[in-house]
Amino acid sequence: MSAMSYQCDADGIVTLTFDAVGEKTNTLNAAFRADLAAAVARLAEERAQLRGVILTSAKRSFLSGGDLNELIAIPSDDAPAFFQMIESLKADLRKLETLGLPVVAALNGSALGGGFEVALACHHRIAVADEKSRFGLPEVTLGMLPGAGGVTRMVRLLGLQGAFDYLLEGRQFGPQAGLAAGLIHALAADCAELLSQARSWIMANPASAQPWDREGYRLPGGLPSQPKVAQMLAVAPAMLYEKTRGNYPAPEAILAVMVEGAQVDFATASRIESRYFTRLVTSQVAKNMIGTLFFAMNEIKAGASRPAGFAPRQLRKVGVLGAGMMGAGIAWACASKGVQVVLKDVGQAAAEKGKEYSRQLLAKRIGKGRISEADAAALLELIQPTEQADDLAGCEMIIEAVYENRDLKARVTREAEQRLAADGVLASNTSTLPISGLATACDRPAQFIGLHFFSPVDKMQLVEIIKGRDTSAETTARAYDFVQQLGKVPIVVNDGRGFFTSRVFGCYVNEGMAMLGEGVPAAMIEQAGLQAGMPVGPLAVTDEVSLSLCAHILEQSRADLGAAYREHPADAVLTRMIAEFDRKGRAAGAGFYDYPAEARKRLWTGLDAFAQPGRSLPAMQDLIDRLLFIQALETARCFDEGVLESERDANVGSLLGLGFPAWTGGASQFLRQYGAEQALARADALARQFGARFAAPQWLKRLAAE
CATH class of the missing domain: 1.10.1040.50 (N-(1-d-carboxylethyl)-l-norvaline Dehydrogenase; domain 2)
Structure with missing residues (x-):
């Protein structure tokens, strides 16, 4: 086996450990599917000598979704073969959950998409209590539906209404939220306790079965034909269309699978799910969305547009000129990632008002229990509002975010450059003015670059990095590192009126x-x-x-x-x-x-x-x-x-910065897919x-x- 190992201990408990050779994560690729089929066949053969099964992983995450390289390459004329493949995978998962043995998913890390679908085929799910772990079925965000049994099992587990947000919105959740929702049954402090709990549960529950396989099972919340459910379903298509405008077939398909599948037996519901899944996977919309929202995004995260040859650097002190809406937002973005910020304006009152923006954001987070008052206070301490230019001394980057006026930008740039660290970066948050022209106001144009943030900064992911005529490759690399340090998505473009976005x-x-x-x-x-x-x-x-x-x-x-x-x-x-x-x-x-x-x-x-x-x-x-x-x-x-050098940056930039329709895959991909x-x-x-x-x-x- 190349994707998992099969180990049976003295108590007759089999541990299937997912560990794809040479891969950072486990996926439902061909090797995994073959190994799963072999493992399930062996479990059936040895069933009389076994007490139970544990599914876990040797990677940091439990199991990712399907192999998107495989999915994006499937042509529409290969739909029958794909349908048979997904039906075969689901048959193995169905055999696993109906073996008559207790099956536990020991979730040592994240399980999204197909990974969580495999976990749903287990009778009991235990997760390490690490809030960095994410679970859920986000396939809809890539133009697909959970096709490995996710829709069928979630509806039978939570009911039609209970499963709505998880399936139609692709809601992700952490261990605690999963426990509260009943999607995760128990939490463990670490991996050792995780496996210990799994073994204990198996020993205590020899006769395990899924809720829907037990006699007397009823769908939570009622069947589609029941008056309350029927009333809800009557308005659901209209509400869905208001969001999708008919451009996204995945949500409509998910709703159809939910309703149709709830009215039939498990096997028929699963087959309905496979048919809709096959239709979506072979559609152009799914290929558009996967290509940009997964592959292009991951390339950007890996530094595809970052100049090579420069060691990554993290900034500790940043100056922001102008405490208006944009400047205040940039200050928040820095401080929220632990970066010290000097927020300068022409008057102390204006600078203090800019800091107040962060205080208001923190108040909302405190109210929702997302941050403690002590941590909020520590974050605010990182923002130094000032009217004194000398407070900028030692800043490793200074970002100008004043009104779109060349003379004003030139004046504040000259003043700031005198305080900038020798190898520091000067940046302008302009949205339209050419960077090469603005760079003439400073003595170090090679260290000048454009950083176009989008409003509101606390919500918008994209930052457009604009290289001026004299901007050095090292300055571009440092700007790229800084954007990623803020947890945002950088695209890199060349200078020109209005740049790209x-x-x-x-x-x-x-x-x-x-x-x-x-x-x-x-x-x-x-x-x-x-x-x-x-x-x-x-x-x-x-x-x-x-x-x-x-x-x-x-x-x-x-x-x-x-x-x-x-x-x-x-x-x-x-x-x-x-x-x-x-x-x-x-x-x-x-x-x-x-x-x-x-x-x-x-x-x-x-x-x-x-x-x-x-x-x-x-x-x-x-x-x-x-x-x-x-x-x-x-x-x-x-x-x-x-102005543009890569379709990757064009597509990601248009989706995240312009709101260009995600169904197209981006402004460049729109022409290709047309x-x-x-x-x-x-x-x-x-x-x-x-x-x-x-x-x-x-x-x-x-x-x-x-």
């Missing part, structure tokens, strides 16, 4: 305004954004950013580019909203939406001023295509211009109808040619 985001909001200028009803525009899979419609997100900021960026672009600036159809709409209607966005209380004090926001009725009576309504799919293609095509232009030739034809059609901004970039033309 702000530039592509601007295309989304501008296209929404362009549609409004064409007379498309505002409600239809917003609905198109949501149906495309964007988290917020283009007009609503423009209000959040503020029309005033958009106007400032427009003025700066016109001034910088002069005669080279090309007017966009959105420009006239933006100018009219501010100059004619005095609607400047949510912060000003009025934008494309009204914001009543005691009611939900609603589209401003004055947008009728943009209506064009007599013009027929466009097809919804055309609007959806415009909003997705304009972002994907601009991403392709970023490759043409050298089909390069078909995407090229669609871009050409959109360009003919709506303008040169949809003209196909060279990147897409090369992709189609290949």
Whole structure:
């Protein structure tokens, strides 16, 4: 056996220890499946001499899910073979739980996806009480469903309503939460106690069986036909569609498997699950999501975009210039990871207000029991609010996070550089201004870099690292290390107006305004954004950013580019909203939406001023295509211009920074999964109808040619 060992002790207790040769983790790959089949066959042969079975692991984790390298490579025409493979695996798990022997999962570490499905096939689950361990069935987040019996067993264990969040949301949990939910039966202090408890339970429970295999079993909460359950299920599809907009087949499939499987015997329910699972695994959506959210993310965590040849470094002291919303958020991000922060503003009161942001975040965490008051106080001590520039002395990195004004940024950069450590890094949190230009304000441009955090910093994972013309490779490596030290996800791009994320985001909001200028009803525009899979419609997100900021960026672009600036159809709409209607966005209380004090926001009725009576309504799919293609095509232009260097960073950055629909796998993958030739034809059609901004970039033309 290459994936597990089979050991039987003097008491007749067999321990199956998962330990894939040459792998960091155990997965449900071909070697595991073959070894499991052999182990179950041997257990059946030796059944008369055995007292029970313990499943555990020699790795740090118990068992990961399926082998995603294997899953992502399965073509749709290989669905029958995949179905038979998954049915064979499930047959072995079913034999294991119906041997008539007590089977214990000794969870020495995390068990997610297929790993937890194997644990669910055991009669008793014991976990080491390490809150770093995670359990659950997160397959839905990768476009799949738990196909190794997870849906069938969770529904029979918790009932339809009880299993909802674990299956449809992919909720993960720690040992204590699992114990409280009944998904884990006992906790152990360490691995030695874990195995001791497992042996004791086997000796005390010789006649073990799953709840659903016992006589008189009833589904917790009732069958789908029972009135209370039927009432809940009647509204579930509508609630699901409100979240997925029909773009994500996995949640719909999970709901179907739950309901259909609850009405039949275990074997039939399991077969239903396999059929839906096979359909999802061979779908393009699952391949898109796995490719970006698993493989690309893991490559970034492993340092794929980090310059090689520089030893990793951890920072101890960081300066932040500007204690506004972004500066305060960056200070929190640092302090929450144990990094000392000097938070400077022009006045002590403003700096103290920036520190108050962290105090408010901590108060919420204290209230939820996520941090003690003593630990919160220690964290706050790491933030030093000040108005004195000399307090920045010795900082290993200083991040400028002041207003988007070149002169102001230059002034604070020059002041800070005098206090920066000799080998320190100067960074700008600008979202649009070219880094090479900002670097001219300092004497050490090789040590200057862009660090674009996203708001709110405490929630947003992404940080866009922008290399200036003179930024050194060592500075880039140190910035990458710092972002990872904060527990965030770095992408690396080259300099250019708007870099990558702000530039592509601007295309989304501008296209929404362009549609409004064409007379498309505002409600239809917003609905198109949501149906495309964007988290917020283009007009609503423009209000959040503020029309005033958009106007400032427009003025700066016109001034910088002069005669080279090309007017966009959105420009006239933006100018009219501010100059004619005095609607400047949510912060000003009025934008494309009204914001009543005691009611939900609603589209401003004055947008009728943009209506064009007599013009027929466009097809919804055309609007959806415009909003997705304009972002994907601009991403392709970023490759043409050298702003982007890898599709990995483009896809992860678009999902985490722009809210580009996860079902696509990212802005670059959207064009690939659409089909390069078909995407090229669609871009050409959109360009003919709506303008040169949809003209196909060279990147897409090369992709189609290949």
